[in-house]
Amino acid sequence: MIDTSSDLPNKLEVDSISKRFGRFTALRDVSFNLKPGEFLTMLGPSGSGKTTTLRVIAGFNPPDSGSIRLAGKDVAALPPSKRNIGMVFQDYALFPHFTVAQNVGFPLEARGIGGAARKKLVEEMVSVVGLSGMESRMPKQLSGGQQQRVALARALVFNPELVLLDEPLAALDKKLRTTMQLEILRITRKVGATVISVTHDQEEALVMSDRIALFSKGELAQIGSPQELYRGPSSRFVADFIGEANLVDGHLANLGGELRFVGPGFNCQVPHNAPDGLRDGER
Structure with a gap:
């Protein structure tokens, strides 16, 4: 688990980004930071x-x-190829006519790294993802889990500032998804990668993440550790979406200078670790 409260400079700073497609507002003032080596999962329903x-x-x-800002540099106007970001797509996007070694080595070739240096980096990364001995295989000769490892190796081999995972486990069966959750964590931790993953699977987010950014209707509903979101949801939506929970209807009331949660048949003190911003009268 990465200490997200450390004094290390932020690896990524997203500040008030908004995005519209025609009349539809897809994002509205989304802001968050990411520490080096952190694994953040962006979670939420479709859309x-x-x-x-x-x-x-x-x-x-x-x-x-x-x-x-990525590693202190404003990248908002840069094309994808200039951002030094590795990416694993949902369908892996492996080159079908390339071997494992050629797929993994492609980003190095694109950056002008060749010969013995490229061969060494490819061998090291193939070993990290557990595919040593399979360098000459074609993608069609690999299982889904092995193809995913190749895609991850390709995204990591050039030591990117940030790795993005677009629903990386969606194409796998449940048993393999569970195994690959731990494998992705092991691999990214071993190389010290800073990672953002996207999923709609609550269990996946809770297992893999240092922090979870939960989205709703184009806005950031809450961001925090899995424990913070599960034990201290900031809204009914967060409590309902993040996992199984008992929901009780009630409202906040300031009674004798103390904020309390009041409802039919109960009157209890609001915990000291409750989310910030709670106000009298809220439900």
Whole structure:
């Protein structure tokens, strides 16, 4: 688990980004920071803005407003190829006519790294993802989990500032998804990667993340550790979406200078670790 409260400079700073498609507002004033080595999962229902945020950070969709700083550099106006970001797509997007080694080595070739240096980096990364001995295989000769490892190795081999995972486990069966959750964590932790992953799977987010950014209707509903979102949801939506929970109807009341949660048949003190911003009269 990464200490997200450390004094280390932020690896990524997303500040008030908004994005419209015609009359539809896909993102509205989304802001968050990311520490080096942190694993952040963007979670939310379909159409909530999580994938649009990923695409804006990657450079596929320019923001209408706001700024994006990566490793201290403003990248909002840069094309994807100039942002030093690795990406794993949902369908892996492996080159079918390339071997494992050629797929993994492609980003190095594109950056002018060749010969013995490229061969060494490819061998090291193939070993990290557990595919040593498979360098000459073609993608069609690999299982879904093995193809995913190749895609992850390709995204990591050039030591990017940031790695983006677009629903990386969606194409796998449930048993393999569970295994690959831990494998992705192991691999990204081993190389010290800073990662943003997108998913609609609450269990996946709770298992893999240092922090979760939960989206709703184009806005950031809450961001925090899995424990913070599960134990201290900031709204009914967060409590209902993040996992199984008992929901009780009531309202906040200031009684004798103390904020309390009041409802039919109960009157209890609001916990000291409750989310900030709670006000008298809120339900």
